[in-house]
Amino acid sequence: MRTDTKMDRRSRDNARVTITDLSQALSLTKGTVSRALNGYPDISETTRVRVERAAQAMGYRPLSHAQAIKTGRSCSLGLVVELSEHDAHRPFLAEFLAGLTQAASKEGWTLTVATSENESDTLKIMRDLVQDHKADGFILPRVLWQDPRIAFLDREEIPFICYGRPKDHKEMSYFDVASETSMRDAVAWLAGLGHTRIAYIGSSTHYAYSHLRREGYLAGLLEAGIDAAPELISEGALSPDEAAQATRRLLALELPPTAILCATDTLARGVYEVANVLGLKIGSELSVIGYDGSPEAQAMWPRLASFAVDNRKAGAALGAMFIARIRDAGVPVTQDLITADFQPGGSTGRPSMTPDQLARHMVRLSAQELSDQI
């Protein structure tokens, strides 16, 4: 019986080596070993390395919960993803998680994931996770321009780091992909192809990136020496359908755009839909550029020119930055920016018509669409 119990124990914990085992092997007390491993100043250098060597050799890994109960730190980063309808199946998540967990496991940390249905739910979940010591802080994905999570976490003094740059990000820790430069580059690319009427379809201005991308678009126009035309700017589209409506509005203008720049690939789907329905040739009669580099972009025909975001890299960076901040508690803000890679596609080309030729063409196509419907 006793052997059985012992086997049971061993199989369950697989001979995990505890700090007591370690201390006995070294003829030291638990306390001393603990202090040695945690860098207390009252341990001699010689015993410290002795302890560290033995820990290494015996494969000692402290049990993070056991530590947590005294220290309050569970060594796990929290991620609460909010599932608003139009955002639900964002493919970015998988890669982002990969990056996060990679950074986490490299430091012996864990990633705790939760989801929420709405904003207040998110705040409640975050508070609970921290109170239950299930997360030491949070990564905030898809930051809003004025994000209630930030105010909340600041108030509760819970550590966090943003993926994105909200309105007041000067004093904040963040990591972001500089989509504004991508938008600027996209305008430059289109202008280089000969486009002069370049429209912009942006997404909800609640998102922080919306503001940056619009700025990038405007900066690109400025650089190209093109005057910004208010009627060519459409913001607030949340879905392909809304982007499709915006596209119809744009194409019905007296001087329609020959190129449309979309803040996301998903919005570009709406542009394609309208073009396909009307029989407008994408890549020649209408150029389109998206942003995200998502699989959707590759599923479109012709392939959508877009900017590929390395979400795995982003996750890895955010994870590493966060852990570093918690570790060395004094670390001030850390900020970092990367840029997305342009992925050309068949969706851009020299404009085959001038804007007013396109306007006349549109009249013809619309008439045909109308007669088709009847």
Place this chain on the structure above:
Amino acid sequence: MRTDTKMDRRSRDNARVTITDLSQALSLTKGTVSRALNGYPDISETTRVRVERAAQAMGYRPLSHAQAIKTGRSCSLGLVVELSEHDAHRPFLAEFLAGLTQAASKEGWTLTVATSENESDTLKIMRDLVQDHKADGFILPRVLWQDPRIAFLDREEIPFICYGRPKDHKEMSYFDVASETSMRDAVAWLAGLGHTRIAYIGSSTHYAYSHLRREGYLAGLLEAGIDAAPELISEGALSPDEAAQATRRLLALELPPTAILCATDTLARGVYEVANVLGLKIGSELSVIGYDGSPEAQAMWPRLASFAVDNRKAGAALGAMFIARIRDAGVPVTQDLITADFQPGGSTGRPSMTPDQLARHMVRLSAQELSDQI
């Protein structure tokens, strides 16, 4: 100073109520309270309800780590997602996580997520997570036909539950979407439209679902009274590009298919690509059906007919099943199946040509493609 420290403590733990607080309020010992809450038989019914009432009233929530250190259970389900290249940006993950975390939080559990690069890495990570009491068991997504994870977890006696049905699933706990019936329905749909040459492009036979979907396809043919033609079955495609190759092979047959059934939406992208390059009209000259109901399917033009899988529901079911199994340790296997919803799209229609007309059409298109290239 003392006030400061106290404030600090309170702000960090926000007045968390411990079992000691509770026991003092009740004039009982910690031990008694603990046993009352955990349903030990040596506690009188009256004190049990008294304790439970007080716990409720004072908002007592046991600290799961503190429990874990003695019991070994951390009340968290583990999910290790393996990031093979072609599988990386699966959009299913977000919804799946939503379901899992929803089920978990309902029971006060947590979801711990890790990622791995390859198979042996996965096993190592799973073992570490269990040894470190960071996961009580695992949900296995995208189960393989012969899955090394299953053998491993069985051997290590670590609890798990499959999303999918592997080769020997009779004795196993699983949840799955019955994609085989969807494939059968797809064939029926196509046959109903008048198709007689219906091809199938399957993905890697390593995946468990591959076998089931092929069986479903064959069952559908049988029901429709169509003889299965080996040359119309292509398996092992991992990417749109490989599906594109398969499509070219199929279309070059003496009697090409007028409809192609794909095991996944992603594979259908390859079919579209070839059709677009050749100028073959999808929906009339060639019908296509996919599976998954992913955003990709909606980005294609015409919209890809597909089967929408409710991954959130799947996650919720898996989470609930798993927790129930751990809780009532004796529970035998639990198994459940749901079916996907057919989403019609413009990608199917009555065949505008017979197979041999299509063959002649193909010769013309291929010649044109060749001359276009030169």
Place this chain on the structure above:
DNA sequence: AGAAACTCCGAAACCGGTTTCGGCAATGGA
């Protein structure tokens, strides 16, 4: 040389729980 200061480690309390053990009071049977 003696006192003061400093180094370094052991002893023990503690964190928030769980679980074993033993004993007191009430009950039941003879």
Place this chain on the structure above:
DNA sequence: TCCATTGCCGAAACCGGTTTCGGAGTTTCT
């Protein structure tokens, strides 16, 4: 009425760590 159960709870050990406190031994200073 007395003894053996049984029901119910307190006491205390335990889990795997961290942290405080104090003291023994060594160094430094005068």
